[in-house]
Amino acid sequence: MSAVRVNGGLLRALALAYASGWDKGARETMSHRQLQIGLALFMLVFATLLPDWQTRVGIGVAWLLAYLPWILLGAAAITAYIYDLKKFSLMVVLCLAVYAIFRNHLMVMEPGSTDQLLFWEVCLLAPLLIYLYDQLPDHWLFDGYFLAIPLALAPCGLLLLAHQYFPELERQALEAVVGGLGGDPAPWVALLLILLYCALCALTQYRNQDKGDSAALVCLVALALLFANHEIHGFAPLVFTYLGLALWILLLFHGFQVVYFDPLTEIRNRRRLDAMLRGRGGRYQLAMVDVDHFKRFNDTFGHDVGDEVLRMVAQRLSRVGAGGVVFRYGGEEFTILFPSADRSSCLAALAEVRMAIAAYPFRIRARESRGRIGRLTPGGSDLPPQTITVSIGLAQAAPSDGGPEEVIRRADTALYQAKEEGRNCIRTDTKAGRGIRRKVA
Numbered sequence: 001m002s003a004v005r006v007n008g009g010l011l012r013a014l015a016l017a018y019a020s021g022w023d024k025g026a027r028e029t030m031s032h033r034q035l036q037i038g039l040a041l042f043m044l045v046f047a048t049l050l051p052d053w054q055t056r057v058g059i060g061v062a063w064l065l066a067y068l069p070w071i072l073l074g075a076a077a078i079t080a081y082i083y084d085l086k087k088f089s090l091m092v093v094l095c096l097a098v099y100a101i102f103r104n105h106l107m108v109m110e111p112g113s114t115d116q117l118l119f120w121e122v123c124l125l126a127p128l129l130i131y132l133y134d135q136l137p138d139h140w141l142f143d144g145y146f147l148a149i150p151l152a153l154a155p156c157g158l159l160l161l162a163h164q165y166f167p168e169l170e171r172q173a174l175e176a177v178v179g180g181l182g183g184d185p186a187p188w189v190a191l192l193l194i195l196l197y198c199a200l201c202a203l204t205q206y207r208n209q210d211k212g213d214s215a216a217l218v219c220l221v222a223l224a225l226l227f228a229n230h231e232i233h234g235f236a237p238l239v240f241t242y243l244g245l246a247l248w249i250l251l252l253f254h255g256f257q258v259v260y261f262d263p264l265t266e267i268r269n270r271r272r273l274d275a276m277l278r279g280r281g282g283r284y285q286l287a288m289v290d291v292d293h294f295k296r297f298n299d300t301f302g303h304d305v306g307d308e309v310l311r312m313v314a315q316r317l318s319r320v321g322a323g324g325v326v327f328r329y330g331g332e333e334f335t336i337l338f339p340s341a342d343r344s345s346c347l348a349a350l351a352e353v354r355m356a357i358a359a360y361p362f363r364i365r366a367r368e369s370r371g372r373i374g375r376l377t378p379g380g381s382d383l384p385p386q387t388i389t390v391s392i393g394l395a396q397a398a399p400s401d402g403g404p405e406e407v408i409r410r411a412d413t414a415l416y417q418a419k420e421e422g423r424n425c426i427r428t429d430t431k432a433g434r435g436i437r438r439k440v441a
């Protein structure tokens, strides 16, 4: 009885969280890196369930699984290339090559045969290549695609050629390496290396901007699972099918980000605002926010400093309370959508972010002392800190409104009023029935 009540309460809390946009907001602002880590972890859990699942799979499903990796990985490689995610595409091509080698040569391995040598070579080479693709700068890999294609295909091709036509040479080469190392490479050597590559790739993704052009983590985890479980019959098709699905989730997620997020400020864009407004009734409030004298700022300090200002304002606005969701409307204009019809709580939340922006000491370093990508170092300023301010217009929607355009127009008029009355302040709309225009600090 109490369990039922607890479950009911939990469901209600989840439904409320979803309705208030918390759940949706969290999912939308998840980064490519977080999703990749989640998919890689899920893959690990999935693999632990596999041996049991294997016994129940029918012959038809097993047949289908043998072909699915070709379709999923092949289509993912082409789509990633079309999306201009070249590193992603290259990693998928390499995984396809590994799958081809496993399907054609390594499904059944004779102990002590050259197949085993090929297995070790793939174990050591494929993760290293994925790691290199992740780490090497784009211009190394893709200037004219000269280096990328050989890097992707030549090592695999050479392996296969050696395996097919020069088994003795292959054996001698490996023995020389193994002799140098003082023993046979065991799966744990490859697994330890993969673990190291995973950690380094995760670190790089954490430190660099997350451009969503790498699939290194999921590919490395799939390879690790394959190498550790290669003797389980039918494991390769299954793990590569999962990899194909994971890659497609990453690609779809990337598509969503490109369509609905602004690349400069990394907040939602106007298209997302339009989509969210379309499904809404008349109970919401909408604020238009504009950076004051932004043109003057741009002209004085340069466009890249202007971009930093936009990022800083977007970041501060994103912390707005009262359930507000922030969008970049265009240029130096932002929109905040409040699900609440309670005007005073929205005004309090807006006043708080307006003051937080005005209180932020924006430091600008002299042009010649800036880094290569123009990043500004907090505290490293050569000029006195600048004050950035914003003006805000707030409008309340009503069921009688013709559509969201009408609310946006009213918020814009209130914003114009705020500019007229000295900037760095908030003004509200004047629609009949909602009181007269209000001045807010």
Ligand SMILES: Nc1nc2c(ncn2[C@@H]2O[C@H](COP(=O)(O)OP(=O)(O)OP(=O)(O)O)[C@@H](O)[C@H]2O)c(=O)[nH]1
Binding pocket: 264, 290, 291, 292, 293, 294, 295, 296, 298, 302, 303, 304, 305, 306, 307, 310, 330, 331, 332, 419
């Ligand atoms: N750095 C940068 N500037 C932008 C971007 N988009 C628009 N702008 C600039 O934003 C400026 C907008 O200036 P105005 O609309 O005249 O307004 P303002 O100077 O902010 O003046 P008020 O709004 O009256 O306070 C223009 O100089 C645009 O070039 C952008 O993405 N980055």
